[in-house]
Amino acid sequence: MRHLDRAELTQLLDSPVFHLIGDVADEMGVDAYVVGGYVRDLFLERPSKDIDVVVIGSGIAVAEAVARRMGRGAHVSVFRNFGTAQVHWRGEEVEFVGARKESYSHDSRKPIVEDGTLEDDQQRRDFTINAMAVCLNRERFGELVDPFDGVWDMEDRLIATPLDPDVTFSDDPLRMMRCIRFATQLNFEIETETWEALHRNRERIRIISQERIIDEIQKFMASDAPSRGWELLFQCGLLEIIFPELYALQGIETMYGRAHKDNFWHTLEVLTNVVRALAADDRERADNGLWLRWAALLHDVGKPKTKRYDPAQGWTFHNHNYVGEKMVPQIFRRMKLPMDERMKYVQKLVSLHMRPIVIADEEVTDSAVRRLLFEAGDDIDDLMLLCEADITSKNQQRKQRFLDNFQLVRRKLVDLEERDRIRNFQPPVSGEEIMERFHLPPCREVGTLKTAVKDAILDGVIPNEYEAALAFVIEKAKKMGLEVGRG
Numbered sequence: 415m416r417h418l419d420r421a422e423l424t425q426l427l428d429s430p431v432f433h434l435i436g437d438v439a440d441e442m443g444v445d446a447y448v449v450g451g452y453v454r455d456l457f458l459e460r461p462s463k464d465i466d467v468v469v470i471g472s473g474i475a476v477a478e479a480v481a482r483r484m485g486r487g488a489h490v491s492v493f494r495n496f497g498t499a500q501v502h503w504r505g506e507e508v509e510f511v512g513a514r515k516e517s518y519s520h521d522s523r524k525p526i527v528e529d530g531t532l533e534d535d536q537q538r539r540d541f542t543i544n545a546m547a548v549c550l551n552r553e554r555f556g557e558l559v560d561p562f563d564g565v566w567d568m569e570d571r572l573i574a575t576p577l578d579p580d581v582t583f584s585d586d587p588l589r590m591m592r593c594i595r596f597a598t599q600l601n602f603e604i605e606t607e608t609w610e611a612l613h614r615n616r617e618r619i620r621i622i623s624q625e626r627i628i629d630e631i632q633k634f635m636a637s638d639a640p641s642r643g644w645e646l647l648f649q650c651g652l653l654e655i656i657f658p659e660l661y662a663l664q665g666i667e668t669m670y671g672r673a674h675k676d677n678f679w680h681t682l683e684v685l686t687n688v689v690r691a692l693a694a695d696d697r698e699r700a701d702n703g704l705w706l707r708w709a710a711l712l713h714d715v716g717k718p719k720t721k722r723y724d725p726a727q728g729w730t731f732h733n734h735n736y737v738g739e740k741m742v743p744q745i746f747r748r749m750k751l752p753m754d755e756r757m758k759y760v761q762k763l764v765s766l767h768m769r770p771i772v773i774a775d776e777e778v779t780d781s782a783v784r785r786l787l788f789e790a791g792d793d794i795d796d797l798m799l800l801c802e803a804d805i806t807s808k809n810q811q812r813k814q815r816f817l818d819n820f821q822l823v824r825r826k827l828v829d830l831e832e833r834d835r836i837r838n839f840q841p842p843v844s845g846e847e848i849m850e851r852f853h854l855p856p857c858r859e860v861g862t863l864k865t866a867v868k869d870a871i872l873d874g875v876i877p878n879e880y881e882a883a884l885a886f887v888i889e890k891a892k893k894m895g896l897e898v899g900r901g
């Protein structure tokens with residue numbers, strides 16, 4: 415963090431938009447402050463998009479006057495029932511609000527709102543580091559108002575509430591999610607009393623909508639160390655409430671002295687490995703690997719339901735990948751994650767996540783690798799990245815053997831891709847052609863022939879070429895007793 419005195423703050427805020435707000439506030443005889451995340455990010459040297467301004471008086475009136483002064487090109491949107499207004503100008507977005515005092519009832523996060531002082535307004539904010547204000551009026555431009563010592567907490571890298579944390583969290587339980595999100599994003603610790611209050615108030619999270627919860631989760635999932643967010647959720651007892659399927663992965667059972675690994679901590683390790691691999695990977699990704707991170711988080715989610723103890727094999731999780739695949743849409747629906755191709759992608763990776771390992775563990779045959787390539791299609795690279803991240807064995811020898819075999823799988827993938835072009839492959843003889851040649855209506859035989867050609871190519875019986883495929887189909891059709899037409 416950077417220490418900023420008034421002169422430095424004045425300099426950092428030396429832009430037309432802040433001076434204009436200050437001048438308009440002076441003329442209207444009210445005080446105006448830039449507040450919250452924008453101020454915090456100046457100290458933390460983080461980029462900040464939106465500017466929040468609090469006015470001791472009517473935020474809407476100041477916003478309208480500011481927009482008038484900016485002239486053409488400024489656009490103001492007023493939200494009367496919230497007492498806020500947004501001004502868009504030269505690519506900047508400023509949100510104005512009047513200072514408020516809030517009181518809450520138990521069963522809702524919608525407060526009763528009255529006009530208040532600056533300090534009232536700062537008190538109702540979530541954390542000390544988000545409660546700092548810098549004055550914009552000309553006489554006091556650049557003056558920091560920090561009654562809860564947010565600067566100290568930034569110095570100590572602490573998340574703490576301005577008031578009694580039980581009050582702050584109980585008033586608006588979404589703040590518990592924000593607490594964990596900020597601790598994760600900023601790599602801050604949670605102050606002890608704040609942490610204890612998280613635990614005490616965890617049940618209150620139930621009054622928060624899933625949309626808001628997932629918003630905070632997505633913010634820490636996209637950060638540099640998302641596993642820490644899940645770990646904090648687990649430790650404070652929120653995970654059990656908001657994500658029982660993930661919580662169920664935790665724990666170790668022992669039978670006749672044989673224990674299985676703790677799949678929750680394993681999952682977090684895999685997620686961390688994926689984030690590390692993504693950082694080293696130079697492929698351009700629109701979503702920053704967010705959905706690959708989700709695939710890592712969910713790859714073993716089917717394990718609790720499939721756990722068995724077998725005297726001969728020890729602990730087994732047979733078909734946990736398929737059970738996991740079935741759970742993905744249910745989890746996405748409940749968590750209010752998108753039910754579209756992003757969900758399908760996560761589902762596919764969860765379903766296939768064992769395959770490269772199994773191949774690497776046995777003999778790496780062309781046929782097995784071709785089939786893998788066929789099923790994974792364009793997601794093959796992400797699948798391989800996930801699988802490599804999944805190797806968390808503490809046994810160095812075992813780990814090395816896996817990694818070596820993995821290199822072999824990767825080399826074969828490249829080989830076969832060049833030779834056979836299997837990725838996104840369509841069998842060279844189409845269903846239409848089969849129907850035409852054998853005078854068949856759409857029927858089971860067509861499907862059988864199509865599958866046979868596909869299998870023959872994937873198994874390396876014939877090359878991925880039209881002539882060979884056609885000869886194969888004709889041969890196969892004869893065996894099935896079908897009459898070959900001229901075609």
Ligand code: ATP
Nearest residue numbers: 449450451452466538539540541544545586588589
């Ligand atoms: P970021 O924009 O990086 O997510 P931020 O701190 O700017 O972080 P916003 O959601 O933009 O977060 O909110 C702006 C400010 O409004 C916060 O800094 C905080 O002072 C206040 N705030 C937002 N949500 C809450 C809340 N649920 N309870 C109390 N104060 C809040």
Ligand code: MG
Nearest residue numbers: 451452463464
């Ligand atoms: Mg913000």
